[in-house]
Amino acid sequence: MTVLAHGIGGAGDLPIPLSYALVGAAWALTFSFAILLFAWREPRLDPRSPGIALPRVLTWVVDAPIVRATLSALGLAATVAVLAVAFFGSSDPADNPVPGVAYIFVWVGVMVASLLLGPVWKVLSPPRALHRLVCGLTGRPPERGLLRCPRRWGQWPAALGLFSFVWLELAYADPGSVAAVTTWLVGYLVVTTTGLLLCGSAWSRYCDPLEVYSTLLGRSSAIGRGRDGEFVLRSPLDNLAGTPARIGSVAVAATLLGSTAFDSFSTFPSWRALLADAGGGEFTATVLRTLGLLGFIVIVGAGFHFAARATGGVSRAQRARLPARLAHSLTPIVAGYLVAHYLTFLVEKGQATAILFADPFQRGWNLAGLADRDVAYLLSTHPAVLGTIKVLAVLTGHILGVAAAHDRCLRLLPPSHRLTGQLTLMLLMVGFTFTGLYLLFEA
Template identity: 45%
Template sequence: MTASDNPLAHGIGGSADLPISPSLAIAGAVAALVVSFTVLALAWRTPRYDSSSSGRPAWPWLDRLVHSSAWRVGLRVVGFVVFAYAVMVAVLGEDQLTNPIFGIFYVWWWVGLVPLSLLFGPVWRAISPVRTINLAFARISGSDPEVGMLEYPRRLGYWPAALGLFAFVWLELVYPFSTELGPVRLWCAAYVAIMLIGGALFGNSFYERADPFEVYSTLVSKMSVWGSSREGRLLVRSPLANLATVVAQPGLVAVVAVLFGSTAFDSFRESSVWVRYVQSTDTSSFLLNNLALVVFCVGVGLIFAAGCMLTGVAPGTDRRTLPDLFAHSVIPIVVGYIVAHYLSYLVHAGQNTLIQASDPFGNGSDILGTGDWSVNYWLSYHPTLLANIKVLAVVLGHVLGVIAAHDRALKLLPRRHQLTGQLPLLFAMIAFTVGGLYLLFAS
């Protein structure tokens, strides 16, 4: 089986499908960040995004639809049907890459959540099968699914979600048997069990903070135009205003560090430099990849935290709180780099999964009517367009991150440090930009 035939052979593609100058792209990206910061320093001198008042009400008919019982139940049904189908093919299907469970797990679930959340808001919260099961248990027992037996500890914050996300990327990127059915089934079973136990103990607040996929989807959805008021009404906001509504919680930096660091590691492990090194040493490649993944995730977190803390603050302000308060500014960077890294993978492997899903047991059936389809590789046949989209996604993500950080700095930092205090964080973002684009071309 060649890499192109393997639905799990993913990546950003290397210089072969990025027919533009790496040095020109990197220089242009750095210039864009510096110019953006300069313009902001001159023209953006007061905070513009107030999470309590930004946004306008959505169309009344749309608000009624989104909050209707039929809409909510319909989404739950869709999510549970896909979940039941995935369980069926995972339990009864053959241990081969033609089993659609691998595409559902690695492509639709992991990568597909990004465009869905960007377009429609926090999708996983609406379709999550573990929320549906927890709701069913609550109805049977006569309890309230919102309230568990215990109160979720605030100090835990997003840390469980960060650990869950790391467990997923470790399975996908490091574990040598990630394309075997047994490990995937075990991971999913553990996820469902932990989520159901957590929901029973802490109620739905557990999913909001500890479900790795709900946290992932919700943070990405902050770059959409959909928000909600304190009264629960559907609002239309600019993505940057929506981004400002991210609530700082312990572990938020860890979440964005895992998302960004793992995506960067996925590029790095495919680079010729890393491949040659792994092949030339006697050290176990499994050990090396484990260490590299940890270094990338921890490194991103430390660089960002240092950039936030190396600034002048008002008397009495604890510098250690700044990274979580600025962490929302990394979300556009994460989204931009995920788009750059996984775009062709999602388009091609996503189609292949839909084809395989029509014949889940390899017996010639055509359940969905897609069995005779073929993958359309149009995007790969236009390498210049693909290259421009990838570079633009990385650059735009970083520019939006600079804007979000600047607006937050105007709120948090004392006036004399509002500009100079942002310089360490700007340097950190420039480092992310250079590193991201380098990896984009190196793999």
């Protein structure tokens, strides 16, 4: 199995020419912004809105201690099983499902589930489960640690953790290596568990890269909690408006968006030719890929930082806080590219990874009859449908991002600067849409 074969397709997937899709998406985003300016004049989004109450039994079941304990135990058992396959299974990624578990089930599957259901990694996280177990045995509250988690770090540790993963996937010489993926997984488990034991559950909220990513996307889910803690259905934009402004939140979003853009760009013939002509072997290629990855992340982060600050009517201190306060508007865009970039990867390569679990130790097993199954190419065989889904995912993400930013600007900017203060951010969104679709379909 080629782990990085994301199946993102190309311009041939589109039922219309790529140029039409690019221009149409840019105009759709521009008109959406114009409509918002005239029809949405006062803040409307409220993360505490009552929504539509879901059956109380759902909250009772999800929050039941036995259910939480069972899910934690299953998460720990699955982690032990994956590590056993990693250390004692084949070293060939074509026979070992561990790279697929990391790249497909965790990096994509968990995040898509979070987008639909809320922050599921908080429940499934093996480090959290181990931490709860230790706290239960010692009688120490999970919130309390031996040290206080430095709040001045914000989410920068999570951003660095996310960068380490995308660097492994996109810059390392052999990203499909079982040994390399296992090293990252073990490092993640050790660092996160140690952080939880030292700093309490605050470590996961701020510093765990997977939990921060899952929680970020969970804010765009239609499922939320009411004031009494019961599950409710409400507008994803209302849930998104409750995202706290934290140090490093722009870095987290920029890492996710920039890495996705670089992933598409890295398949361009011109980039591959540059790597081939550079000489110096794999070391030079790795350095160039690292610089390219960093370049895309910095461009996204710096572009958003300066666009968010390009307004008048506020003090210097207020302007400095604007990027963090508006960073939540990037979450729908992250979600849109997650679906557009990885949907085929999840659906089809996910099946291939599951089939490898039929015989994880190469002993001639056929667990659950998986070896008799074939991959069903549900999306690749319908390129026009797939191309349409990609465009709609990207465009929807950008429109929701513009709406979230507009509502927050109505709260933060003085009336005389509400229009001019958003123009630079709007132009950036159009640029993101145009560039993102071009990279996605020309890859």
